[in-house]
Amino acid sequence: MKKPKQKMIFKILIATTLIALILVMFDCRMVVRRYEINSPKIDTPIRVALITDLHSCKYGKNQTNLLDAIYAESPDIVLLGGDIFDDDIEDTNTELFLAGIYDRYPCYYVTGNHEYWSGQAKFSAKIDILNKYNIVILAGTSEVVEVNGESINICGVNDPDAYMVEIDSETDPQAYTDAQNQKEVTFVQQLDNVSSISENGNFTLLLSHRPEFFELYTDYDFDLVLSGHAHGGQCRIPLILNGLYSPDQGVFPEYAGGRYEQNGTTMIVSRGLARESTWAPRIFNRPELVIVDIT
Template structure:
């Protein structure tokens, strides 16, 4: 075997360094991505497109929040679900970023909002709810609304974040759970994905959540998430679509960027699009 010359060693080292830098750049890519999930149900005879937005945390998406709003417009959803932590508790983050998004969306689409833990941690959750209502969003806190879209009858249920208090949260979940009576396709909007054992006690066709931030660090194909609040290391429900014994849950990896102390890694912020429709062959 021929000895490796100093020049070759330098080239190998330079190549390895370049590959590492490219990998780091790819891992730290924080551009918005838009995953789509197909969800079929015998309760549906036509298509409904839903945009799911979670964990904005007042983050910046361009002048007038156009990067995010234009991405939503490009998907042309029939309704929008806001799964909590749209507002952050850090006063250094401009709250206008959150309300600009909500107001613009509510002017265009039926928009439904539930709280996350950071809205409660702000100490201003009631004011935030009032502002969401003023922006045009329906605030769901142990409540539901029936809506007919494209001839499809939907029931949109929502609960506050558990930071509201254990007893009140369970009361809210019971109330909306009893409304999931099988008469129409029913969606639960909640912030916390880790409470699946309580959600599946009821007949929700679809549960949507956020909170986990995609586990913050990912290795696609190997690790779906490293660490998530209230789930710890290697969270089971970091992001994606989950089959819960016949029910479906979709967890958004959220939109938080500059609000997090640790940067996202191979975990781009996302606007989730849910394609609801009839079962194949129907």
């Protein structure tokens, strides 16, 4: 009589373990990811909230789940690192999110590729929403910002796919090809322009959607680069695989998510907040709100 009971208990344990594993694998609850950056250029700590790759996804009624998480962290500044809008999903959820932060924190934004993939009319509508909420748009520009008595430089560059908003590959294939060939040159020109502000000696932060250009970023005097785009490599295996696939990096992306250091520059890559809009499920890869304490 004992053996049937033991078999039943064993089967229950196996089933419970499999169910638990599946729940953990596909867990899409948002997590808060924290980083600390130490710099001799900073005397008074500054807390930054980084939001990337929201893709107009829903986080509770009126975005309260996301907003409450940000409020609880009391950031000094909010940085929007691209693809907070989507090219297919309506802008409603993103606008609700912006409405909840614009009058609480200084907010700075750079474009991602999906904003441009929307086409000129929809892209202009997204910019109108940002302007409605007084979000500072950094488009190959930089600003000296006063935070907690500290002066820091915040630089931002357009996504390299900016050319796609105005050119149709079907109606004007040659112009499309020319723009593709020119896009990295234009991107470098933006970096050249914004990086010159670092000559003032302040802590200099670059907000750029694309992490795959990290080696290029390290050619400049940026202390910190904040990025997204990779969606955490979509699928992860904890302690073994940091990411399976990322746009523009391909299989086993080097910069899928986390912290990277090179030549005195730190880059933090957010795994983003996209959920229902992703082309494949997130596996062991929870959406994240990134909090960076600069001390």
